[in-house]
Amino acid sequence: MNGETMLKRFKSWSLSKCIEKTAQDLQLLVRIESADAKGFASCCSCGRRDHYKKLNGGHYVSRGFKATILDRQNVHAQCVRCNVIDNLPGYTAFLDVEYEKGFSMELMERARSIKQWTREELVELRIQFRKEIKEHRKRIGE
Numbered sequence: 001m002n003g004e005t006m007l008k009r010f011k012s013w014s015l016s017k018c019i020e021k022t023a024q025d026l027q028l029l030v031r032i033e034s035a036d037a038k039g040f041a042s043c044c045s046c047g048r049r050d051h052y053k054k055l056n057g058g059h060y061v062s063r064g065f066k067a068t069i070l071d072r073q074n075v076h077a078q079c080v081r082c083n084v085i086d087n088l089p090g091y092t093a094f095l096d097v098e099y100e101k102g103f104s105m106e107l108m109e110r111a112r113s114i115k116q117w118t119r120e121e122l123v124e125l126r127i128q129f130r131k132e133i134k135e136h137r138k139r140i141g142e
């Protein structure tokens with residue numbers, strides 16, 4: 001789907017639906033991006049390995065915060081169990097290693113800012129996410 005077609009579709013949806021659809025693509029991207037050649041990835045909270053299709057794209061700061069719902073540094077492959085119980089200590093430790101010590105505070109800070117998404121921005125992000133997903137699908141032989 002090109003940008004024009006997607007924008008047309010986005011204009012027929014509510015803004016929150018556009019954000020949701022874009023977030024779903026990001027969640028898929030972070031899972032497939034962290035997958036090895038066989039499609040397996042580790043949970044960011046507990047380290048358990050599973051096929052990326054069985055993992056979630058788990059947000060550190062809750063999806064309710066619109067400023068960070070589409071922030072790649074806030075979304076990582078996470079097992080269903082850790083996502084459901086909200087395994088924050090494991091996730092915080094992962095962020096310390098993946099980015100820098102205390103990074104979770106930076107995410108909380110970002111989450112507090114006000115973000116007004118536009119459909120044009122969302123289309124741009126979604127196209128980028130989908131392009132990368134396609135490349136990763138090729139990489140793992142899907």
Ligand SMILES: [Zn+2]
Binds near residue numbers: 043047048079083
């Ligand atoms: Zn886990």
